[in-house]
Amino acid sequence: MSSFICDSCGQEVSLYDGVLSWYRKGRELGNFTITHRPGKHCSGRPENNVYRDLFRVASVKGYLAFVQYLIARWSEGCVLNDFSSLKKAIAQINSHIDEGIASLLGE
Numbered sequence: 001m002s003s004f005i006c007d008s009c010g011q012e013v014s015l016y017d018g019v020l021s022w023y024r025k026g027r028e029l030g031n032f033t034i035t036h037r038p039g040k041h042c043s044g045r046p047e048n049n050v051y052r053d054l055f056r057v058a059s060v061k062g063y064l065a066f067v068q069y070l071i072a073r074w075s076e077g078c079v080l081n082d083f084s085s086l087k088k089a090i091a092q093i094n095s096h097i098d099e100g101i102a103s104l105l106g107e
């Protein structure tokens with residue numbers, strides 16, 4: 001299984017130690033990051049105010065729920081402030097899901 005890289009400390013972060021976080025200020029969303037849970041060794045992203053467990057969002061069901069969350073915010077008129085952070089977080093999650101599916105298929 002591929003591991004994730006923490007956007008805060010740059011170290012590897014395991015599926016169960018990680019969170020996907022971002023900030024929501026009024027109608028603005030941004031700073032999507034994958035980090036360790038804030039704790040002794042890593043501060044995570046204290047400026048963010050929305051968190052999801054990485055193991056949930058990195059499952060197909062959780063990933064689709066996250067996409068649905070984004071579409072719902074979009075329909076409410078929210079604005080994505082920095083697409084590049086979302087793209088980077090999604091790329092890490094995608095490669096994890098792809099490897100999970102490949103190992104199920106025995107590839």
Ligand SMILES: [Zn+2]
Pocket residue numbers: 006007008009010011013035036041042043044
């Ligand atoms: Zn970290």
